[in-house]
Amino acid sequence: MSAPQDSHKDAVTGLHPLDVALCMTPLPDGSVQAQAPAAYWNMVGPYGGITAAQMLQAVLQHPALLGEPISITVNFAGPVEAGDLRIEAVPVRTNRSTQHWTVVMGQTNAQGEFLVSTTATVITAVRRATFSQDDVPHPAMPAPERCERFDTRGAMEWLQRYDMRVVQGAIPKTWDDSEHETLSQLWVRDEPARALDFAALAALCDVFFPRVWLRRARRVPAGTVGMTVYFHADAAQLARQGDRHLLAQASAQAFRNGYFDQTAQLWDAEGSLLATSHQIVYYKE
Numbered sequence: 213m214s215a216p217q218d219s220h221k222d223a224v225t226g227l228h229p230l231d232v233a234l235c236m237t238p239l240p241d242g243s244v245q246a247q248a249p250a251a252y253w254n255m256v257g258p259y260g261g262i263t264a265a266q267m268l269q270a271v272l273q274h275p276a277l278l279g280e281p282i283s284i285t286v287n288f289a290g291p292v293e294a295g296d297l298r299i300e301a302v303p304v305r306t307n308r309s310t311q312h313w314t315v316v317m318g319q320t321n322a323q324g325e326f327l328v329s330t331t332a333t334v335i336t337a338v339r340r341a342t343f344s345q346d347d348v349p350h351p352a353m354p355a356p357e358r359c360e361r362f363d364t365r366g367a368m369e370w371l372q373r374y375d376m377r378v379v380q381g382a383i384p385k386t387w388d389d390s391e392h393e394t395l396s397q398l399w400v401r402d403e404p405a406r407a408l409d410f411a412a413l414a415a416l417c418d419v420f421f422p423r424v425w426l427r428r429a430r431r432v433p434a435g436t437v438g439m440t441v442y443f444h445a446d447a448a449q450l451a452r453q454g455d456r457h458l459l460a461q462a463s464a465q466a467f468r469n470g471y472f473d474q475t476a477q478l479w480d481a482e483g484s485l486l487a488t489s490h491q492i493v494y495y496k497e
């Protein structure tokens with residue numbers, strides 16, 4: 213499927229492409245309507261990170277919200293087509309300091325049937341001041357201004373939405389079945405630059421290309437089946453980051469029987485860990 217036509221900014225509002233994707237209209241049944249964002253189109257549908265951001269946004273704008281997100285788990289059950297989306301976020305249990313949500317995204321087909329494409333669970337919580345420490349040190353990397361920007365000319369639309377500066381583990385230049393370690397390290401931020409928030413951070417956790425491409429230098433079909441993001445920062449810390457680059461890294465643990473997992477970490481410009489992520493990814497040979 214080709215991507216629907218879109219421009220980098222909304223012609224009427226001038227909004228950032230991410231903010232356009234996060235625009236949602238409340239529906240009478242309590243769900244919200246959004247659009248499959250052409251500005252974040254991947255090969256056969258929207259980039260998975262933007263889908264995660266949209267599902268999280270449905271929770272964040274819900275009137276029953278308690279606290280801030282501490283985790284989201286997204287299950288990519290089926291394809292997302294161009295056009296309208298309906299997202300339903302339901303708080304299934306609210307405790308004194310935590311709240312548990314189920315989220316469903318789907319679309320109505322030509323026969324009038326509602327087909328679920330994505331499911332998610334979200335945990336929000338009221339954060340309190342406690343002992344705090346990062347046990348995963350951030351890697352030493354040159355400043356983003358000293359790193360070459362990844363060339364996205366002619367690449368898929370979603371890649372145009374990010375400024376990526378790879379320091380280690382770039383996408384292979386030659387697909388020759390040579391083996392490489394799976395670690396990638398890079399600086400990344402939204403393009404155009406945009407102040408960081410939870411939805412943006414959720415999307416950024418999915419910017420890494422499939423680890424199997426790096427491990428084997430073979431461009432096999434691959435796609436994320438499930439992704440979990442853990443948020444270690446509160447809204448105030450994200451606000452202090454502003455629109456500066458994040459330091460990000462990802463690596464795989466095992467490849468077996470058509471699936472591999474991937475772990476990622478994202479730090480702010482001062483070196484504080486903002487989020488960690490884990491994925492299970494399908495690949496085909």
